[in-house]
Amino acid sequence: MHDVISGVWIGNQEHHNEDTFPVIDPATGEAFAEVCDADHHEWDLALDRAQAAFPLWAATPPRQRSEFLRAIYQAIIKSTEEFAVTMTRESGKPIAESRAEVAYGAEYFRWFAEEAVRGHGRIAPAPAGTGTIVVTRKPVGVVLAITPWNFPLAMATRKIAPALAAGCPIMVKPAEETPLTLVLLGRILAEVLETFSFDPAIAAGLVSILPTTKAAQLSSSLMADKRLKKVSFTGSTRVGKLLVTQAAQHLQRTSMELGGNAPFLIAPDADLDRVIDCAMQAKMRNAGQACVAANRFLVPEELFDAFQQRLIESMSRFRCGHGLNATTTLGPLISNTQRDRVAALVDQAIEEGATLLYQGSAPSRGFFYPATVLSDVTPEQTIYREEIFGPVVTLTKYQDLEEAINLANDTDFGLAAYLFSENVHTVQYLASRLDAGMLGINKGAVSDPAAPFGGIKESGFGREGGVEGIEEYQNIQYQAW
Numbered sequence: 087m088h089d090v091i092s093g094v095w096i097g098n099q100e101h102h103n104e105d106t107f108p109v110i111d112p113a114t115g116e117a118f119a120e121v122c123d124a125d126h127h128e129w130d131l132a133l134d135r136a137q138a139a140f141p142l143w144a145a146t147p148p149r150q151r152s153e154f155l156r157a158i159y160q161a162i163i164k165s166t167e168e169f170a171v172t173m174t175r176e177s178g179k180p181i182a183e184s185r186a187e188v189a190y191g192a193e194y195f196r197w198f199a200e201e202a203v204r205g206h207g208r209i210a211p212a213p214a215g216t217g218t219i220v221v222t223r224k225p226v227g228v229v230l231a232i233t234p235w236n237f238p239l240a241m242a243t244r245k246i247a248p249a250l251a252a253g254c255p256i257m258v259k260p261a262e263e264t265p266l267t268l269v270l271l272g273r274i275l276a277e278v279l280e281t282f283s284f285d286p287a288i289a290a291g292l293v294s295i296l297p298t299t300k301a302a303q304l305s306s307s308l309m310a311d312k313r314l315k316k317v318s319f320t321g322s323t324r325v326g327k328l329l330v331t332q333a334a335q336h337l338q339r340t341s342m343e344l345g346g347n348a349p350f351l352i353a354p355d356a357d358l359d360r361v362i363d364c365a366m367q368a369k370m371r372n373a374g375q376a377c378v379a380a381n382r383f384l385v386p387e388e389l390f391d392a393f394q395q396r397l398i399e400s401m402s403r404f405r406c407g408h409g410l411n412a413t414t415t416l417g418p419l420i421s422n423t424q425r426d427r428v429a430a431l432v433d434q435a436i437e438e439g440a441t442l443l444y445q446g447s448a449p450s451r452g453f454f455y456p457a458t459v460l461s462d463v464t465p466e467q468t469i470y471r472e473e474i475f476g477p478v479v480t481l482t483k484y485q486d487l488e489e490a491i492n493l494a495n496d497t498d499f500g501l502a503a504y505l506f507s508e509n510v511h512t513v514q515y516l517a518s519r520l521d522a523g524m525l526g527i528n529k530g531a532v533s534d535p536a537a538p539f540g541g542i543k544e545s546g547f548g549r550e551g552g553v554e555g556i557e558e559y560q561n562i563q564y565q566a567w
């Protein structure tokens with residue numbers, strides 16, 4: 087059907103097999119590419135090669151690992167447009183957002199190139215005076231990363247870069263909906279590897295990209311193998327729990343970046359100009375398909391009418407369309423299933439007592455869902471409990487700050503929370519009370535490769551980025567001297 091069929095990358099080699107699956111453009115609903123469907127032949131080979139690469143890579147001087155990461159950063163930046171177009175075609179996000187993701191995703195390589203040479207440990211006198219405590223870190227071993235479709239590049243680079251920096255080979259299974267971005271990364275990595283004179287066994291097994299429709303088989307088969315030492319997952323809480331259960335078999339280490347249900351708490355002393363800008367950023371990036379997307383807007387009674395009016399003005403400015411069209415500000419959702427799920431969630435909310443304040447228009451072709459605002463949303467409604475993953479703002483009115491804090495924390499999730507206040511005491515108080523791994527304080531975005539990204543409660547555990555990010559790929563060794 088398509089001239090070029092993208093292969094599976096095992097180290098620096100592209101493999102083709104008979105089975106393929108289509109990649110759909112969510113803005114048209116039509117297939118535009120085919121990719122090879124990895125099965126056990128490929129993932130077994132990837133694991134063998136990764137295991138062979140491990141001791142060699144772990145023994146490669148940190149400075150060389152660092153320079154390799156830095157070269158990948160530069161290669162990605164050089165290919166920004168190719169990455170951005172690929173990402174927009176397979177994920178639907180507006181091209182400007184794809185370009186921003188390329189910069190953000192590449193930055194993990196630059197950041198961890200810098201961290202690769204800072205393998206600090208700790209030294210302390212034993213309190214009893216019996217000697218010295220030395221704490222060092224060692225790479226965990228072969229890693230499996232499983233990534234979602236909403237940020238096809240960045241969700242993978244924030245795992246690949248720290249793993250490589252720490253000295254670990256890594257196999258990556260991209261989401262079935264968006265395999266092409268990482269297949270492209272596989273090619274770029276192979277090109278960069280050619281410019282380094284590493285042992286051929288390193289090049290053959292350092293990073294593998296395994297697109298497949300058999301995610302469950304891949305994870306259960308690889309995790310049944312003791313050589314796999316670590317699983318880093320970004321995706322739904324449901325699959326995360328399953329993987330943690332699977333990891334119990336060999337006690338593999340896991341990092342889990344799971345769902346969110348972020349509150350967006352507007353204090354009575356907030357600056358509405360700032361609030362509106364940040365609200366659009368926190369809610370509408372990637373059409374609301376982000377685990378840190380603002381899910382529940384908590385608005386004080388005294389600001390409610392003013393906020394509601396400004397919100398509708400802003401939401402009515404979004405223009406749906408193909409992401410490659412420069413005027414598009416709202417892309418499609420990833421699939422028909424996701425669109426139907428968001429539509430059903432909104433319908434159910436209305437049945438349960440919410441009011442539809444605003445709904446824009448959206449093309450019928452492709453998987454679009456219009457910008458939507460719901461008011462009178464209460465904790466009893468399903469939409470309050472679930473991650474919406476769509477361009478839908480839900481408004482909940484509150485009377486006093488204690489009520490707002492209780493509303494904000496009334497969720498099983500704890501990834502991001504946003505809070506808005508011009509008063510430093512209110513900010514301090516709210517920050518101390520909100521249960522979340524990340525806080526946006528008068529800010530609508532919390533992502534920075536130099537900061538530890540991650541959640542608490544059923545949003546998972548482990549951190550990506552920052553000085554903490556590399557620790558997910560290291561074992562601690564305590565030496566008594």
Ligand code: ADP
Nearest residue numbers: 232233234260261262301302305320321322325
């Ligand atoms: P989403 O709802 O965002 O698609 P998922 O958790 O289903 O979230 O998907 C995230 C990633 O997990 C994808 O790469 C998907 O293929 C993968 N996945 C789904 N089920 C499993 C499984 N049983 N084992 C391993 N990976 C899985």
